[in-house]
Amino acid sequence: MPLFRFTFRAMAAEHELQLHATDEGHARRAADAAIADVLRIEAKYSRYRDDSVTTAINRAAGGAAIAIDAETAALLRYADRCHALSDGAFDITSGVLRRVWNFRAVPPRLPIPEAVEATRQLIGWPRVEWDERTVRLPDAGMEIDFGGIGKEYAADRAATLLAEHGIAHALVNLAGDVRALGTQPGGAPWRIGIVHPRATGGVIGEVEITDAAVATSGDYERYFEIDGRRYCHILDPRTGWPVEHWQSASVVAPLCIVAGSSATMAMLREDADAFLREQGLRFLLVDKKGRLVTA
Amino acid sequence: MAATEDRRGGSALLAAALALPGILPATAHAQTAPDQGVFAFRYFDYRDWQPEAERMTVRGPSLYVLAPLSDSLSFESSLVYDAMSGASPLYYNTLSGASGLGITDYRTAVDAKLTKYYDRFAIGVSAANSSERDYLSRALSMDVRTWTADKNRTFAFGVGAAKDSINPVNGSVEGKRRETYEYLFGVTQVLNAGAIVQSNLTYSDGRGYYDDPYKSFDRRPSTRRVWAWLTRYNQHVPRFDATLRFAYRYLHDSWSADSHLLEVEWAQPLPQQFTLTPTLRYITQDHAYFYHDPPLGSGFRIGQPYTADPRLSAFGGITASLRLARQLAGGWSADLAASIYRQRSSWRLGGDGSPGLLEFSARWVELGVQKTF
Amino acid sequence: MRRRDTLVLIALALACGGCASFDPPQPWEKGDLAKPDMQFDPDPLAAKAKQHIYQSKEGAGGGYGVGGGGCGCN
Numbered sequence: 001m002p003l004f005r006f007t008f009r010a011m012a013a014e015h016e017l018q019l020h021a022t023d024e025g026h027a028r029r030a031a032d033a034a035i036a037d038v039l040r041i042e043a044k045y046s047r048y049r050d051d052s053v054t055t056a057i058n059r060a061a062g063g064a065a066i067a068i069d070a071e072t073a074a075l076l077r078y079a080d081r082c083h084a085l086s087d088g089a090f091d092i093t094s095g096v097l098r099r100v101w102n103f104r105a106v107p108p109r110l111p112i113p114e115a116v117e118a119t120r121q122l123i124g125w126p127r128v129e130w131d132e133r134t135v136r137l138p139d140a141g142m143e144i145d146f147g148g149i150g151k152e153y154a155a156d157r158a159a160t161l162l163a164e165h166g167i168a169h170a171l172v173n174l175a176g177d178v179r180a181l182g183t184q185p186g187g188a189p190w191r192i193g194i195v196h197p198r199a200t201g202g203v204i205g206e207v208e209i210t211d212a213a214v215a216t217s218g219d220y221e222r223y224f225e226i227d228g229r230r231y232c233h234i235l236d237p238r239t240g241w242p243v244e245h246w247q248s249a250s251v252v253a254p255l256c257i258v259a260g261s262s263a264t265m266a267m268l269r270e271d272a273d274a275f276l277r278e279q280g281l282r283f284l285l286v287d288k289k290g291r292l293v294t295a
Numbered sequence: 296m297a298a299t300e301d302r303r304g305g306s307a308l309l310a311a312a313l314a315l316p317g318i319l320p321a322t323a324h325a326q327t328a329p330d331q332g333v334f335a336f337r338y339f340d341y342r343d344w345q346p347e348a349e350r351m352t353v354r355g356p357s358l359y360v361l362a363p364l365s366d367s368l369s370f371e372s373s374l375v376y377d378a379m380s381g382a383s384p385l386y387y388n389t390l391s392g393a394s395g396l397g398i399t400d401y402r403t404a405v406d407a408k409l410t411k412y413y414d415r416f417a418i419g420v421s422a423a424n425s426s427e428r429d430y431l432s433r434a435l436s437m438d439v440r441t442w443t444a445d446k447n448r449t450f451a452f453g454v455g456a457a458k459d460s461i462n463p464v465n466g467s468v469e470g471k472r473r474e475t476y477e478y479l480f481g482v483t484q485v486l487n488a489g490a491i492v493q494s495n496l497t498y499s500d501g502r503g504y505y506d507d508p509y510k511s512f513d514r515r516p517s518t519r520r521v522w523a524w525l526t527r528y529n530q531h532v533p534r535f536d537a538t539l540r541f542a543y544r545y546l547h548d549s550w551s552a553d554s555h556l557l558e559v560e561w562a563q564p565l566p567q568q569f570t571l572t573p574t575l576r577y578i579t580q581d582h583a584y585f586y587h588d589p590p591l592g593s594g595f596r597i598g599q600p601y602t603a604d605p606r607l608s609a610f611g612g613i614t615a616s617l618r619l620a621r622q623l624a625g626g627w628s629a630d631l632a633a634s635i636y637r638q639r640s641s642w643r644l645g646g647d648g649s650p651g652l653l654e655f656s657a658r659w660v661e662l663g664v665q666k667t668f
Numbered sequence: 669m670r671r672r673d674t675l676v677l678i679a680l681a682l683a684c685g686g687c688a689s690f691d692p693p694q695p696w697e698k699g700d701l702a703k704p705d706m707q708f709d710p711d712p713l714a715a716k717a718k719q720h721i722y723q724s725k726e727g728a729g730g731g732y733g734v735g736g737g738g739c740g741c742n
Contacts, residue, residue, distance in 0.1 A: 022566040029624065074315040081311040156318050163320040163699050166622070168536070182699065187533070211697060254696045255318065258308045279307065319695055320702050337713040341721065359713045373712060375720075406735070421735045436735030447692040455734035477734045483708075488693040489700050493708055497730050525731030527708055530688065531700045538705040544731050552727030562705040570705065580727050607727050632714070638725070659721065663714065 001169065001185045006031040010042050011151055013175035019162060020169040020185050030165035034158035038174065041154040045146045047095075054145060062140030065129065073132045075146060075153065082261045083125045089268040090261060091125045093137070094237035095145040103233055108224030110231070116240035123237045152215055152260030155179040179213040179256040197247035197286050205284050205292060213256035217263040218248030234267045245270045247290060252282035326446050328369045328412045333361040335665040343657035351381035372407040402427045416441035432459040438479070451495070453479035463508035473503030489531035497523045507604060512592050515585065516600050520549040538562040552607050554580040555644065568622040576614040579644035583607035589651040608649035611642025626667040633660050
């Protein structure tokens with residue numbers, strides 16, 4: 001069964017669908033449906049879009065409650081579970097720290113501790129008022145963003161749409177968040193390389209997946225270094241400062257949204273390996289010294 | 296750690312993730328209301344015959360619609376229109392001059408069903424009406440399905456009642472009635488990611504007029520109780536990307552026309568979105584206790600039930616069918632199917648088929664078109 | 669009858685799923701099960717037509733469901 005590749009751009013990154021189908025027309029129809037839904041999710045949840053649900057919620061912070069649909073409510077419920085499971089380390093209101101941590105400034109500069117503390121007052125998922133139908137951010141200046149789960153959710157949705165279009169062997173790769181449908185034709189698992197956190201273009205390890213997802217969170221995606229110390233974009237909302245436990249965390253789970261949020265939570269914990277083992281998830285961690293820890 | 300151990304990973308978050316609408320493909324086997332409607336049309340052309348005699352033809356269109364009314368309510372309805380013409384069955388191995396009156400009759404059958412879905416069960420109610428010049432049937436039924444939390448096992452319970460009235464065109468009798476009550480208990484079990492089995496036990500209890508008013512010597516009991524045990528099994532075969540389907544039914548009848556039925560199908564997807572499905576079906580039936588071999592009238596006793604209807608004789612029947620279906624763009628699909636059926640006394644399992652009957656054959660062709668919306 | 673006993677035994681074996689392994693899947697493993705080919709009655713019109721033919725040409729029918737009424741084919 002021939003392989004068809006479809007690449008597209010969304011969420012400021014390159015993505016690819018690899019799928020096996022008996023003819024190109026079928027592959028194209030399935031890919032179109034999957035890509036359309038990724039774009040739909042981007043439009044709905046991107047904080048950069050003026051007409052997105054996220055922007056509407058953030059604009060109303062400190063004001064009225066915003067009506068939400070079942071999909072948004074389910075994503076909030078999922079974020080709530082992540083918050084509980086990570087003892088508050090995973091918090092979708094922590095995006096405000098972006099205002100004090102600038103990873104693009106040249107030369108890079110550390111923020112003033114007082115600024116970090118002030119911004120931290122605007123973080124607090126438990127304070128968000130939400131239910132199945134509405135959501136309200138209680139204080140002006142608070143923000144939610146789905147950055148930690150939106151792309152992974154889109155990967156799962158893309159896989160589901162491919163399956164609904166009759167595709168049985170596919171790999172969805174949204175800029176490194178991967179979800180596989182079935183096996184490769186013939187039964188072999190999909191082999192996914194894990195990006196080397198320090199050697200550009202290199203691979204530090206490999207995982208084999210069947211009907212599962214793998215997502216990676218790393219300190220190399222956005223960062224700056226000052227005096228030989230790396231400050232990455234994964235910030236712990238409890239301190240307001242970047243984490244330094246691991247160089248990268250890759251997690252395998254049945255759904256990409258679970259793999260992605262588990263990888264983020266792993267980066268935020270010193271005991272990531274024990275945590276992931278307890279969750280029953282396969283993982284590949286690279287520690288501060290570049291050593292592999294796997295299960 | 297092997298890939299197979301991924302299955303249960305991350306259970307704390309998985310439950311929350313699974314609550315996301317549409318995170319998994321649409322569920323199989325009807326535990327949530329459909330989110331897409333279906334419209335289907337089918338044209339049917341049936342012909343049967345016996346050696347040296349043309350007999351009956353039935354042709355006609357049928358329509359079906361499935362409409363989701365909300366995310367927990369769905370509506371289904373079908374309409375069947377048949378035009379039947381030809382002679383009524385001959386049941387001798389000698390031809391008589393009066394090879395049967397030509398009948399042309401029309402049958403219109405309509406049914407409608409409403410199904411409401413809850414988290415762990417669904418309730419359906421349906422009504423049906425079928426009418427021909429000499430026959431009217433009205434039926435009501437209700438079914439309840441309930442399933443386990445993992446949706447791998449479903450229990451089904453059904454009850455139905457039908458009231459029929461018979462007014463034969465030859466005026467031999469008038470205003471005859473029949474009532475039938477049906478009960479169903481079924482279990483569907485997902486065995487593994489590629490296999491599912493369903494077993495249904497049904498009991499049908501009927502009383503009223505069963506005679507065939509168009510036959511001279513035909514007196515049947517005024518009650519009929521039928522137990523049917525149907526088991527169906529579908530197995531996905533990854534090597535061919537095909538599906539093997541298997542059905543077995545044992546039927547126990549108070550008229551003693553017990554039967555065993557076996558059916559095997561293989562659905563084979565082909566390139567260009569085609570699927571080819573050959574089917575083989577075999578039925579072996581005992582004769583009703585009041586069935587008598589030809590010549591007509593022999594063994595007839597006043598006050599005792601009697602029939603010479605070959606449908607109640609002991610026979611074996613084999614059907615071979617082939618269906619070619621194609622998935623088209625835009626939610627359309629079409630299929631063409633042809634079947635050939637033969638009944639022979641000598642094909643009864645174990646022999647002892649009813650003697651003196653002509654082989655009966657039938658063929659039917661179907662053309663179907665469907666659109667999801 | 670011996671023949672009947674054998675057939676009933678076959679029926680029981682089939683009802684137990686034959687030689688399929690019993691390993692009920694997780695929700696995300698049900699991709700194959702959702703395919704139309706794996707449904708029991710994917711085409712209601714085809715099923716109705718088939719059952720109607722056999723009900724009118726054989727002694728008795730049933731087992732598939734309740735409702736639907738009868739026909740005058742006796």
